[in-house]
Amino acid sequence: MPVEIFPSSPEHRRHGSNAGQPLTRRDGLLKVTGKATYAADNHREGMLYAVAAVSSIARGRVKSLDVQAAKSHPGVVEVITPANRPPLAHNPNQKMPPFGFRIEVLQDDTVRYANQPIAMVVAETLEAATEGAALLNPQYETDTARTRRENGERFKPEAVGVGGPSRVAHGDIEAGFASAARVTEAEFVTPAQYHNAMEPHAVVAEWDGDRLTLDMPNQALVLSCAGYATYFGIPPENVLIRSPFIGGGFGSKAILNGPQILAILAARMLKRPVKLALPRAQMYGPVGHRGATWQKLRVGTDAGGRLTALHHHTLSATSSFDDFLEPAANASLPLYASPAILAEHEGLRLDTGTPGPMRAPGEASGSAALEVAIDEAAEACGMDPLEFRLANYAETEPGTGRPFSSKALRECYAEGAKRFGWSGRPLAARQMRDENGCLVGWGMGTAVFHCPHFPAEARATLRADGTGLLETAGVDMGQGAWTALAQIGAEALGLDPEMVELRSGVSSLPDGGIAGGSGHTASAGLALHNAGRNAIDQLVDLATADPESPLFGAGNVGVVARAGRLHRRDDEGRSESYSDILARARRTELVGDAKAAREPAAAEAHAMFSHGAVFAEVKVDPDLGQVRATRLVGAFAAGRIINPRLVRSQYYGGMIWGASFALLEEAVTDHRTGRIMNSDLAEYHVPVNADLPSLDAILIPEDDPYVNPLGVKGVGEIGITGTVGAIANAVWHATGVRARRFPIRIEDLLSDW
Amino acid sequence: MNRFEYVRPASVQEAVTAASQPGSVYLAAGTNLLDLMKLGAARPERVIDITRLPGLGEIDWRPDGSVRIGAMVRNSDLAYDERFARTFPVVAEALLSGASAQLRNAATVGGNLMQQTRCAYFQDVASACNRRAPGSGCDAREGENRLHAVLGWSESCIATHPSDFCVPLVALDAVTEVAGPNGMRDVAIDALHALPGETPERETALQPGELITALKLPSDAAAFADHARYLKVRERTSFAFAVVSAAAALRIDGGKIQSARLALGGVAAKPWRARDAEAVLENAPPTQEAFAKAAELALSEARPSGKNAFKIELARRLIVRALSLSTEGTPEAMPALPASPFATVPSANHAR
Ligand SMILES: Cc1cc2nc3c(=O)[nH]c(=O)nc-3n(C[C@H](O)[C@H](O)[C@H](O)COP(=O)(O)OP(=O)(O)OC[C@H]3O[C@@H](n4cnc5c(N)ncnc54)[C@H](O)[C@@H]3O)c2cc1C
Numbered sequence A: 001m002p003v004e005i006f007p008s009s010p011e012h013r014r015h016g017s018n019a020g021q022p023l024t025r026r027d028g029l030l031k032v033t034g035k036a037t038y039a040a041d042n043h044r045e046g047m048l049y050a051v052a053a054v055s056s057i058a059r060g061r062v063k064s065l066d067v068q069a070a071k072s073h074p075g076v077v078e079v080i081t082p083a084n085r086p087p088l089a090h091n092p093n094q095k096m097p098p099f100g101f102r103i104e105v106l107q108d109d110t111v112r113y114a115n116q117p118i119a120m121v122v123a124e125t126l127e128a129a130t131e132g133a134a135l136l137n138p139q140y141e142t143d144t145a146r147t148r149r150e151n152g153e154r155f156k157p158e159a160v161g162v163g164g165p166s167r168v169a170h171g172d173i174e175a176g177f178a179s180a181a182r183v184t185e186a187e188f189v190t191p192a193q194y195h196n197a198m199e200p201h202a203v204v205a206e207w208d209g210d211r212l213t214l215d216m217p218n219q220a221l222v223l224s225c226a227g228y229a230t231y232f233g234i235p236p237e238n239v240l241i242r243s244p245f246i247g248g249g250f251g252s253k254a255i256l257n258g259p260q261i262l263a264i265l266a267a268r269m270l271k272r273p274v275k276l277a278l279p280r281a282q283m284y285g286p287v288g289h290r291g292a293t294w295q296k297l298r299v300g301t302d303a304g305g306r307l308t309a310l311h312h313h314t315l316s317a318t319s320s321f322d323d324f325l326e327p328a329a330n331a332s333l334p335l336y337a338s339p340a341i342l343a344e345h346e347g348l349r350l351d352t353g354t355p356g357p358m359r360a361p362g363e364a365s366g367s368a369a370l371e372v373a374i375d376e377a378a379e380a381c382g383m384d385p386l387e388f389r390l391a392n393y394a395e396t397e398p399g400t401g402r403p404f405s406s407k408a409l410r411e412c413y414a415e416g417a418k419r420f421g422w423s424g425r426p427l428a429a430r431q432m433r434d435e436n437g438c439l440v441g442w443g444m445g446t447a448v449f450h451c452p453h454f455p456a457e458a459r460a461t462l463r464a465d466g467t468g469l470l471e472t473a474g475v476d477m478g479q480g481a482w483t484a485l486a487q488i489g490a491e492a493l494g495l496d497p498e499m500v501e502l503r504s505g506v507s508s509l510p511d512g513g514i515a516g517g518s519g520h521t522a523s524a525g526l527a528l529h530n531a532g533r534n535a536i537d538q539l540v541d542l543a544t545a546d547p548e549s550p551l552f553g554a555g556n557v558g559v560v561a562r563a564g565r566l567h568r569r570d571d572e573g574r575s576e577s578y579s580d581i582l583a584r585a586r587r588t589e590l591v592g593d594a595k596a597a598r599e600p601a602a603a604e605a606h607a608m609f610s611h612g613a614v615f616a617e618v619k620v621d622p623d624l625g626q627v628r629a630t631r632l633v634g635a636f637a638a639g640r641i642i643n644p645r646l647v648r649s650q651y652y653g654g655m656i657w658g659a660s661f662a663l664l665e666e667a668v669t670d671h672r673t674g675r676i677m678n679s680d681l682a683e684y685h686v687p688v689n690a691d692l693p694s695l696d697a698i699l700i701p702e703d704d705p706y707v708n709p710l711g712v713k714g715v716g717e718i719g720i721t722g723t724v725g726a727i728a729n730a731v732w733h734a735t736g737v738r739a740r741r742f743p744i745r746i747e748d749l750l751s752d753w
Numbered sequence B: 001m002n003r004f005e006y007v008r009p010a011s012v013q014e015a016v017t018a019a020s021q022p023g024s025v026y027l028a029a030g031t032n033l034l035d036l037m038k039l040g041a042a043r044p045e046r047v048i049d050i051t052r053l054p055g056l057g058e059i060d061w062r063p064d065g066s067v068r069i070g071a072m073v074r075n076s077d078l079a080y081d082e083r084f085a086r087t088f089p090v091v092a093e094a095l096l097s098g099a100s101a102q103l104r105n106a107a108t109v110g111g112n113l114m115q116q117t118r119c120a121y122f123q124d125v126a127s128a129c130n131r132r133a134p135g136s137g138c139d140a141r142e143g144e145n146r147l148h149a150v151l152g153w154s155e156s157c158i159a160t161h162p163s164d165f166c167v168p169l170v171a172l173d174a175v176t177e178v179a180g181p182n183g184m185r186d187v188a189i190d191a192l193h194a195l196p197g198e199t200p201e202r203e204t205a206l207q208p209g210e211l212i213t214a215l216k217l218p219s220d221a222a223a224f225a226d227h228a229r230y231l232k233v234r235e236r237t238s239f240a241f242a243v244v245s246a247a248a249a250l251r252i253d254g255g256k257i258q259s260a261r262l263a264l265g266g267v268a269a270k271p272w273r274a275r276d277a278e279a280v281l282e283n284a285p286p287t288q289e290a291f292a293k294a295a296e297l298a299l300s301e302a303r304p305s306g307k308n309a310f311k312i313e314l315a316r317r318l319i320v321r322a323l324s325l326s327t328e329g330t331p332e333a334m335p336a337l338p339a340s341p342f343a344t345v346p347s348a349n350h351a352r
């Protein structure tokens, strides 16, 4: 498999030596020439194709399936239904910690949401399997679908998001409101949104006895091996997952799902490799989504525009059978200095697939509501939105008083405002027009995202020829892990990136942890860093103990590793190449292993977040209500930047997603049936280039000695936060209309009718 | 996808003969048909591939200034044909506002005219849909119908025709040339698409086997070249179907509108020609008052078919805007964002 390995590529452009440089992607050439192999590109001898038949009702049970019709279709090999589905070693109605949800793998005939798999047809061709699934002609016993706020069942959740607190109270909220000079209140609705990664969930599954090989896009390689092992009753080391490239995951490819399990099961049952790739419409159900929210904010301010109380209530939708609640209210916890904050959640059970983490889960929808509410409070106080945010700047973590490990938000505000040209913005709405008479509005929002760190492992090898080998089961979803991780490892090895080979994307490598929570570069990166340092330490020991080395005895003064040579720190002229040291010691290689995790004491003592400020300009046609986000400027501080080119792309992607949230994205449900009526990319809108003619991302330098020894925070998700609110606030500034639901629609802005 | 027979005829005559058997469908670029087949909304028994038929790919100018465009001419080739874009700029603008560059490169003239509604219930085989399955009912009527018809709809069907191209074509009196089992005939664009009435399954005036071989624009349509605009409100700046669109074409002389053409898209099961509105514009000065009156008349019969009352007001405003922009004159060059409300910035133009 050539894709497992990236040899150094000489045509690869370099701007300097190491981490911190804007290197282009190491896998870029493969991708633009179509040579990067994604899961569904794999073919195996004798392979079969699986297609799921999915339910068209949202609640009830399957009374009958015309299995005979499907089976008699030419090419169909097997139809798997609850009647003949082979057993699994794990009960799918039981959660599998940490991220395992209850899933639908034909355990019975009940239907819990539309698009739930109700059978799996396996055939010699994709076409035959597809037609077989169409011939099943399911008959249902249908119960009323509950997909609206009004008919869902409400409950008090124990946790929100991934184990987050469902209710957090700091200070005395009622006293805070009592002392307020003004209280502004606002309600918001955010719709269900679907990840819609370009690459569908796919798998090519092949069994060899009780060994299982999976080509699949996967954001949590080693963890998933354990999950599949549990489902199939085999040891985790018998599962090999290859996931060199992922066409977008956004959280939806970190969690086991029903269709993929069924395809693996089919491969075992039929003793042939099986391929499954979900059609786009089937990605609207069994593979997670961002759950809908109904949010209510109350903001109390004193006469000087300082917050006295902040109350954020969220009703978060989840499925009827499992819990993932968009932790939206918690977005109000880390940001503004209010003496009293209450963030609380309620749950709502709907007949939908279980939601899951979707890029900035909670922060995205919570920030959307919070930033509009903050803007309304600023307006009520007659203050400029930036001035208001500065007046309520949190010097320490609100509520806990813990210091921030680092926080260059002030610089983000200042640089972003300067680049955008914020000063001189009229306070009132509907004050600006362009040369064609379009309404122009400017708005802003604060971006914030936590920075988790996951345990990870790595191996770094110095080879006799002076090159390096880096190994970790890292995950590249397009964000550039192939490049950034190589940069970090190469730096630790004192080698140019061209001199190191990176092996990643395969579960048999040391556990690179999960790619989620914007924590992958920091987590896998630190493991590689430590592994590299470990290898260099061994090399230094060899050299300084060897009387024939120019570095003999330099152990105390110290030795620096650079460009493939060790140098005496006090006399850089005295140096020796790695290969010479290894050759004299008759070593073919030196292997450094490392595990890395965050320092628990530093984690306890500090609040750790990335921050940013987003400024938006929108234009709105005054008569027709069509909106365009004509300019976005984001300034972000996220610790040390390994590769500015990749990081800027992440910020762009986040801001584009924010625009999508504000103006476009929504799954439209027919509440009579519970079916989603726009489950394709023609009708489920995400932005096109013309929607965002001008994007600018500013990288604010930030040193953070506490987050991890690399000083790296996360950049993958923060761009969405802040941006939704900034655009909504700009729409208000242009039109005078406050966003109450997302996306903001043309009819919301058609004035006077 | 069901199993079907694939036929590749060598001549128009062979194509028509093959397609006259029940269960047949023509395949042009397939950008609409193949999607519907994958969804199961179309389950033809016989697919007749017309992409290799000879003689359907030309743009022929006649001495009188009229033009005949072969049914297999690609949308982008037509829009970028220099003479065509100069003579019928409103048609070129509409074409370039549709779909994406990739789709326009593939999509054909005939396919665009004959494309089917984007009604989600039509595409979803689990839904009741009179158009797809006569007599089954219309799930859109009480369903998610924000973007459905406000004109010419019936209780049987509230779908819209999604084509941008057809909107200026109906305004300019374009005609299709049709080959059928009984020879050739002409069908005006205005007569091509049917309003649903009790029989929404009868989508067009074409009879079984009939093939559109060409599209013809009459010479007098060229007289509107100086004052003609297509304007399309959509939910994203590009690559989205119209919420509502309007084609306005005027002949202005001596401060007066000599003749006017006006049509709406996204409001009915056919491109909607607003003849009453045209009549009040004729001989009137091109003023906002005149435009507002035209807009009122054009929508006088409109009624919401669901959650779409806003489209009626939007259509009125769009008409006024399209007429205003037409009065200002056709831009020198195609705007960078064809038909977009945001396309009016002169600096946003790029040279063809
Ligand atoms: C994502 C997406 C977005 C789109 N956005 C827009 C948009 O914004 N505006 C817009 O106007 N359109 C839009 N379209 C539709 C697009 O314009 C049509 O799909 C295209 O024009 C169809 O042309 P085709 O050659 O591919 O037709 P096909 O798909 O091959 O055929 C379509 C239908 O026409 C029939 N047909 C084709 N040729 C003939 C003929 N010569 N005689 C008789 N019948 C014929 C076929 O039998 C079939 O029923 C979009 C499509 C997609 C997929």
Ligand code: SF4
Pocket (backbone or CB within 6 Å): B117, B119, B120, B121, B122, B128, B129, B130, B131, B132, B137, B138, B139, B140, B141, B156, B157, B158, B159, B200
């Ligand atoms: S509106 Fe027409 S196309 Fe849509 S479901 Fe109703 S009958 Fe079918």
